Structures are given as C-alpha cells and as structure tokens.
Amino acid sequence: MTSSNDTGTVHLAVTAGIGALLVLIAVFLGAGATITDTLASCHPAPGTSREAEGGIPSDYLTLYRNSGKQTGIPWNILAAIGKVESDHGRNNPSSSGVRSGSNWAGAAGPMQIGIGGKATNNWGGPPRHRADHSSSGYATDGNHDGWANVYDPADAIPAAASMLKDHGAPGDIRRALYAYNPSSDYVELVLNWAGRYADSPALQTASNSSACQPELAAAPASGTATAKVIAYAQAQLGKPYIWGAEGPDAYDCSGLTMMAYRAADIPIPRTTFAQWRHGTHIPKGQQQPGDLVFFNSGPGSSTDNPGHVGVVLDDQKMINARCTTCRPGIAVQNYAQRDDLAGFVRPTTER
Numbered sequence: 001m002t003s004s005n006d007t008g009t010v011h012l013a014v015t016a017g018i019g020a021l022l023v024l025i026a027v028f029l030g031a032g033a034t035i036t037d038t039l040a041s042c043h044p045a046p047g048t049s050r051e052a053e054g055g056i057p058s059d060y061l062t063l064y065r066n067s068g069k070q071t072g073i074p075w076n077i078l079a080a081i082g083k084v085e086s087d088h089g090r091n092n093p094s095s096s097g098v099r100s101g102s103n104w105a106g107a108a109g110p111m112q113i114g115i116g117g118k119a120t121n122n123w124g125g126p127p128r129h130r131a132d133h134s135s136s137g138y139a140t141d142g143n144h145d146g147w148a149n150v151y152d153p154a155d156a157i158p159a160a161a162s163m164l165k166d167h168g169a170p171g172d173i174r175r176a177l178y179a180y181n182p183s184s185d186y187v188e189l190v191l192n193w194a195g196r197y198a199d200s201p202a203l204q205t206a207s208n209s210s211a212c213q214p215e216l217a218a219a220p221a222s223g224t225a226t227a228k229v230i231a232y233a234q235a236q237l238g239k240p241y242i243w244g245a246e247g248p249d250a251y252d253c254s255g256l257t258m259m260a261y262r263a264a265d266i267p268i269p270r271t272t273f274a275q276w277r278h279g280t281h282i283p284k285g286q287q288q289p290g291d292l293v294f295f296n297s298g299p300g301s302s303t304d305n306p307g308h309v310g311v312v313l314d315d316q317k318m319i320n321a322r323c324t325t326c327r328p329g330i331a332v333q334n335y336a337q338r339d340d341l342a343g344f345v346r347p348t349t350e351r
Contacts, residue, residue, distance in 0.1 A: 241329030
C-alpha cells in the first residue's frame with residue numbers, strides 16, 4: 001500500500017481500487033477551482049484584480065499588503081476578511097461595532113475582533129488603550145501612534161493577521177479562518193472573496209513573505225546527507241500530488257520522502273506506514289532538519305500507524321506532498337501546530 005492522501009483540512013478516502021479515479025477528479029477540480037484549500041505558501045504574492053482595485057479603499061489595500069508581507073498571511077485573505085466583516089470599514093450602523101461599541105456578539109472594528117461580551121476578548125484589553133498597556137490578546141499598535149485601537153484599521157488588520165498566524169496560517173488557511181469565526185459558511189465566503197480579489201486563480205492564496213522559505217537561512221552544510229535530502233525535496237516544491245506517484249513530475253507523500261532519501265543514496269521503504277517503522281524514533285523537540293515527521297491522517301492511519309509524512313526543515317516547518325486537490329500539491333507547511341502530529345523518525349545516523 002502506498003502512502004495515504006493527507007489533505008490537512010479536506011480528507012479524501014483513498015484506496016488502491018479508486019486511485020485512478022481520484023487522479024481524474026483532481027484534474028477536474030484543478031481546472032475549475034477558484035481558491036486553494038491550503039496555502040501555496042512559497043509562490044509569489046497575487047496581484048490585485050480589477051474588483052480589488054475598484055472595490056477596496058486604497059488605504060485599506062495598502063494595510064492589507066503591508067500586513068501580508070510582515071506576517072506571511074496572503075493579503076487577499078486579509079482583504080477578504082475585511083470585506084466580509086465590515087466592507088473595509090464602510091459598514092456603520094450603530095449596532096455593527098465597526099467604529100464604536102461592539103456588535104451583538106461582542107466583536108468590534110473593521111476586522112470584527114472580539115472584545116468581550118459573548119465573544120472571547122481576543123483583543124486582550126479595552127478597545128482603545130495605550131500600546132504599553134499589558135495585553136493578553138492580539139491588541140496591536142500597527143501605526144506606532146502609541147495606541148492599540150481596535151477601530152483603527154492600521155491596528156486591527158495586523159492584529160487579525162497575528163490571530164490567523166497563531167491558528168495555523170499561512171500553512172493551513174482554512175483552519176485559521178475557522179478559528180477566526182467557527183462557521184464553514186464563513187470560511188467559504190472569505191475564500192470566495194479572496195479568489196475574486198486576486199488577479200490569477202493559481203496565485204489566489206500565495207505569499208511573498210520572507211516567512212515563505214525560512215529553511216534556507218538554516219540550511220545544512222552542503223554535501224551532507226541531510227542537505228541532499230532537503231535539496232531534493234525543495235526542488236519539488238510546486239509540483240502536484242498524485243496518489244502513488246514517485247516523480248519526477250508528481251509525488252504522493254511517502255513517494256516524495258523516499259525519493260528525497262534516495263537522492264542522498266539512502267534507501268528507505270516506499271510506504272508511510274513502513275517508513276514509520278524504519279529508523280530511530282526521535283522525541284518531539286529533538287527533531288532535526290531531514291528527519292521525517294508523521295501524522296495520524298488518512299485511511300488506515302492511527303497514532304501508532306500514521307498515514308502521512310513530510311521532511312522536517314526546522315522546528316516548525318516541513319516540506320510535504322499534501323493532497324490531490326491542494327494547489328500546489330507539494331509545499332512548505334507548519335507542522336508544529338497540527339493536532340494530528342504523531343512523531344518523528346530519523347531514517348539514518350548519517351547527517
């Protein structure tokens with residue numbers, strides 16, 4: 001059995017009997033998709049569509065872009081939240097809480113961040129307070145005027161980006177959006193607007209932040225086995241996931257890890273389940289670049305028989321072949337915040 005199809009947020013049951021059908025489904029979905037399910041985190045940032053240029057106030061658009069660059073959250077995701085929550089600050093009935101007070105749920109400001117009442121006080125203090133005020137939340141002085149003001153888009157937009165980042169973005173946009181507002185309809189609405197705001201369907205959730213490729217700054221010494229493993233995996237970024245594939249044009253998760261180690265002349269088993277049992281299990285916190293990271297995800301998976309695998313880049317990120325419908329299929333993602341993390345394996349002592 002080859003590796004399971006891990007979606008991160010959308011699980012597809014894959015068996016050998018329907019593998020070919022799923023490939024056809026993937027082609028269909030790829031052709032018609034208007035938004036990716038998870039972040040294409042290492043592609044250039046999207047430009048603005050005509051709808052974005054004509055519909056987003058210029059000061060807001062600048063703030064969305066700046067916050068995106070600073071945090072790695074796609075600007076069009078932030079813009080989509082701003083659209084859905086307040087029409088970029090233009091909704092102003094007395095009950096909305098956009099410019100004062102709060103809405104019925106206790107959310108406030110153009111990004112509708114919770115300040116109390118029925119909502120969790122994610123802002124972490126009074127709606128407007130001195131920037132040096134102790135805060136337990138995401139209150140931000142984005143324009144450095146000395147105040148953290150939930151009603152000021154210069155403060156609210158970077159605060160919203162920080163919230164998303166703490167809940168899995170940019171690696172898992174859907175999960176982060178659901179944490180922002182736990183409604184599947186809300187997530188779909190935001191993603192729809194994000195797609196409308198981007199100038200290219202292939203780049204609708206992309207980021208050009210330096211956070212996109214942090215592994216490059218801490219790359220292993222050239223010529224080592226670890227460097228060869230990581231270099232091979234990096235060279236596959238952007239390629240599609242196809243169940244059962246071993247390259248060179250597409251991979252599934254364990255196909256990618258097997259071929260990455262083969263590039264370092266180190267043979268490892270083909271399937272995720274067999275790779276879990278091959279090598280030395282490493283305690284969390286002691287993993288190193290090049291180790292394999294496993295997840296309890298996919299058909300037949302369990303905590304002691306995990307079904308998804310990636311290559312560790314650092315203590316937060318990995319390269320993995322993600323899922324049939326992900327765009328791209330092979331990408332850098334954050335593994336540290338996933339609740340299905342099963343453990344780490346070091347296939348070789350050769351580093």
